[in-house]
Amino acid sequence: RKEVEQDPGPFNVPEGATVAFNCTYSNSASQSFFWYRQDCRKEPKLLMSVYSSGNEDGRFTAQLNRASQYISLLIRDSKLSDSATYLCVVNGGYNKLIFGAGTRLAVHP
Amino acid sequence: GAVVSQHPSRVICKSGTSVKIECRSLDFQATTMFWYRQFPKKSLMLMATSNEGSKATYEQGVEKDKFLINHASLTLSTLTVTSAHPEDSSFYICSATRTPLQGGYTFGSGTRLTVV
Numbered sequence A: 001r002k003e004v005e006q007d008p009g010p011f012n013v014p015e016g017a018t019v020a021f022n023c024t025y026s027n028s029a030s031q032s033f034f035w036y037r038q039d040c041r042k043e044p045k046l047l048m049s050v051y052s053s054g055n056e057d058g059r060f061t062a063q064l065n066r067a068s069q070y071i072s073l074l075i076r077d078s079k080l081s082d083s084a085t086y087l088c089v090v091n092g093g094y095n096k097l098i099f100g101a102g103t104r105l106a107v108h109p
Numbered sequence B: 001g002a003v004v005s006q007h008p009s010r011v012i013c014k015s016g017t018s019v020k021i022e023c024r025s026l027d028f029q030a031t032t033m034f035w036y037r038q039f040p041k042k043s044l045m046l047m048a049t050s051n052e053g054s055k056a057t058y059e060q061g062v063e064k065d066k067f068l069i070n071h072a073s074l075t076l077s078t079l080t081v082t083s084a085h086p087e088d089s090s091f092y093i094c095s096a097t098r099t100p101l102q103g104g105y106t107f108g109s110g111t112r113l114t115v116v
Helices: none
Strands: A004-006 A011-014 A019-025 A033-038 A044-050 A055-057 A060-065 A070-075 A084-091 A097-099 A103-108 B004-007 B010-013 B019-025 B032-038 B045-051 B067-073 B076-081 B090-097 B105-107 B111-115
Touching (some): A011 A019, A019 A084, A033 A060, A044 A055, A044 A060, A044 A084, A044 B105, A070 A084, A097 B045, B010 B019, B019 B032, B019 B111, B032 B076, B045 B067, B076 B090
Parallel strands (some): A011 A103, B010 B111
Antiparallel strands (some): A019 A070, A033 A084, A055 A060, A084 A103, B004 B019, B019 B076, B032 B045, B032 B090, B090 B105, B090 B111
16 A cells, blocks of 8 residues: 555646545554645645644645545635646655655646 | 755766766755655655765665765755666655754755666
8 A cells, every 4th residue: 555645637627616636644653744736847846734623725725634544635716827736745754755646637728 | 935956957968877966955954855756757756865964864675876865064965876777767856844844845946867
């Protein structure tokens, strides 16, 4: 089993749509969780951290369910500029980040 | 915010030669930096953890004699791919953080290595 698993994608959605990404992790001792965004042939950039209470940043909402070892990201009112690969990331201990394979999102007009 | 500079951004080299990639934290001191490799349409895979003043810690399956890491100062880590082969062609990315628990990992812009 992979340490971090994500929806394979790709997701093709029209502008304005709401899209949800799911992720599960295998190490129940993990303490820190993040969503990163990676554009084609670029480095990953932190989108948001994920907290147990859930957190929101504009059109983006992240949720964490420790009991199910499940993380989600919801994007509302999708924009063309949201097209990218979204990476679910878990701190694997010793501050090492474990990346999911990523889910590609394509928002079309 | 934290800035990490990686150089070069792109390099093409012949088989058998060595390539050095630099990763610098420009506005903070990083006792630990990380080196990743990413193949096309694949996720980032951690290669090694670079520790200032001590030996790097390599992930399972990564050859330490092939991927030499030096972290001689709090702002610079280097990765040298020795005796490069075409299968080493990949996207190499470094990262560092001031606040690991808050997820403030900053990545360098990456180095696209092509071995011909």
